[in-house]
Amino acid sequence: MIQIDVTIMGQPYKLACKEGEEAALREAVAYLDGKMCAIRDAGKIKGNDRIAVMAALGIAAEFLSSKLPDGPLADMSLSEVRQKISSMHAVLDAALAPQENLF
Known part of the structure; x- marks a missing residue:
């Protein structure tokens, strides 16, 4: 297992993943961050x-x-x-x- 540092809506997180899965996890984080930021920015x-x-x-x-x-x-x-x-x-x-x- 390796640990990676990511940011979701400006908050830092340290996540663990298996070697070779880092790119997929980063892609998932980017997707989630985009969704959450869009909801936040809509202001509702x-x-x-x-x-x-x-x-x-x-x-x-x-x-x-x-x-x-x-x-x-x-x-x-x-x-x-x-x-x-x-x-x-x-x-x-x-x-x-x-x-x-x-x-």
């Missing part, structure tokens, strides 16, 4: 935890939409998957709203 969502959750949901939606024909959601249309994700956003917003006062 505050708090790094909320931004991370929204980015994760967006990435999951991208992944699932590319896997629909073979995946567990094969019987659902893309619009149904998007509706489910929108519902998850609403649930997360409601669950995380009380925590906004803590920051």
Whole structure:
């Protein structure tokens, strides 16, 4: 295992990965950083935890939409998957709203 230093939304992280997987991890970090920065810069969502959750949901939606024909959601249309994700956003917003006062 090797350790690499990366930055996500301006925060430094030290991550471990197997030798030969460094480039893939750096690519994943760059992709996540781009998604999180775009959400932050849109200004609608505050708090790094909320931004991370929204980015994760967006990435999951991208992944699932590319896997629909073979995946567990094969019987659902893309619009149904998007509706489910929108519902998850609403649930997360409601669950995380009380925590906004803590920051």
